[in-house]
Amino acid sequence: MASEAPSRPEPVSVSVVIPSLRPSEGILRLVGSLELQRFEYLQIVVVDQGPGLESQKLLERYDGPLRSKIEVVASPPGLAKARNAGLRALRDGWDVVLLPDDDVWLDGDVSDSVTQAIREGAAAGSGRLLPEEVDGEHRIDFPDRQIDLTPRNVWRSSIEACYFLTPEFLRGVGGYDESLGLGADTPWQSGEGTDLLLRGLQQGHSVVYVPGYALVEATMPTLSAENSRRRLRNYARGTGRVFARNYSLRGRCTLLIRSLGRLILHVRLGRETFQDNWQILLGRAEGIIGKSL
Template identity: 35%
Template structure:
């Protein structure tokens, strides 16, 4: 239970006692139709009913008749975006109920309806803004203040009750209400998306209440995977249990879904909230959650870690402008950009001057080579967190706030990495399927240079990039410098996590398997082969990665994709050349 103060719940308890006294055993309960978050509200409501020793009967709005005593479930439904709670109140006015109680709600708008309510009605507001708005309408209904019903949930009690559910009768009820297939799909979706133990979970809503500038992905908007009218208790209890079990393994949850955050807080996770379209999350946070050390709200005043972004660039101007524009949109208060300019002219100066009013930019000049550029830039960093954006990548809105949150909430986290997609949500490479702490075997599929964020202490411990590796090094080893860097960080004892929810933007380079793509991949693979040899992997590891790629080449060949087969075969050959070079001097 997240709100344990009995005084917070007492007004609602008294209201229910009064209803039961007026209509003993005859109260009708109308559940709030909605998503999995509404199941959490329903589960908390039934635990509260049990403790108040009342047992309302399930009903629907159309079944309310004259003289009834009715309760409508809590939630965020009495707002212009939805009409369920409004329809309930209109029905109660139309038929002439004896009493009607709306459990804790966020309430916005509906002034005309609220003014028509009389003393038979009780409206319970779950935030102070709703309380003020309702009172300002001049309604004659009784108005009170109480927590969201999900805050009453005792998870241990819920899990114990669910362990007793089962049998054909219960599943027949799922089938009767058309929810059997929906529930099976819900369980499968949760199993597919379950966060890694100790990992991060990002759930950004993709419906009418969404405001986040980078729209939520409907495929990962977990509460929307289940929808129901919740006409029997077992259903809401089981969906709530599933949701709690789903978030339990995450260390950190970043969301603008109110009840995803509440579920995570109930299970002891760290939560960072963004607001929804009409401000309900901020209002509830201020009213009931701000005392919880594990729950924070985006934009709260606190120590803000400073980012130092080191970008080497050569031959690009438009792409730099796109990155600078994305950095300006971050609206993050503590960031510095070190641009290591390897151009033979001053083409970047107008752009730099245009963006200097928004964040500090230092221009450094260095010889060509990406690793040389980063080493030159590292001499000028002053921040707490260091990153290495490419000159053709860009940051989604809110990215720096998200990364800062991960480091703030996990003092033992030394580094964070992510993945990328292009403007059409395409990617390349085989990324790890789950968020996880990296090791020397998973780092190859869990990082790319512009997605790496490291604490400055680990950067200082690792030292400089290997200038014989990477684009522009003047050697045969055209990549691998960031993997070498992370391997040295892991060897130094750094705890670096790959976070699948951390998604940056970058063009996809390998769209075809032509000669140019093969040559570029050959330079990359020779660098990887050299890194494997120098990092001291077991003798079996290098043959294994080569055989795996060779198998892919054969599969492509037999599938009638000769260009892709040649591409993979060339990759194996180049990797072997790099491995043979080993720790030799520059070729």
């Protein structure tokens, strides 16, 4: 007698929020990847942060099965503002919301992985982000197995473009902090997603990392050394600010000590990345003290 195939979890009702600032053809690739999933889609909200609603013009070329689900709303620049605007535009009835950026797409059918995590009680979670090129650089060395996220491992096992959230989680945390993240009207140009998860963890929500929820990121243009270091410092300021708000004095000191140790190690090895690590150390210190030097 042949063994029965393992049962698949029942589909969940899904909404999608996609912040978009300078949309390209990649947003059509993202929507195409959503077609491959076995979710029951309620809404796909694209949040256009540009003055000309460029994402809407691009999406007018899409004539696939999800066309009736797509709507475009406007928001001032800023990723946290855009994500909050998208969340406010959602109608009731969804079990989970996905929040991919407009330059990523889902890697095959990931619906079972997200659905199973939600069915097992996760209130929020993150997947893993893969580089477009086979030998491309991974932003994070993601684990190979599902794990519960904690304040200790959340920085190493989550990334904003791969988040999924439940209504219960959002009712508790109240959305993204708009003073954090790329495009915010502050020096704290990162960390809005990690801050969100940390606040949820503080409230006792179950937050997980799900390796089966994989997204691919388009290759980014190479920056000049000066612009790269400026971005590193901006992002590091956000990290420091999140530590100042969510971690004890010991945790903040540990972050700075590790950053200093990495800097000293690179000096001793004579590596050219000294300047990069110096900017990271300065930025994290600025975020922790709450002042841009």
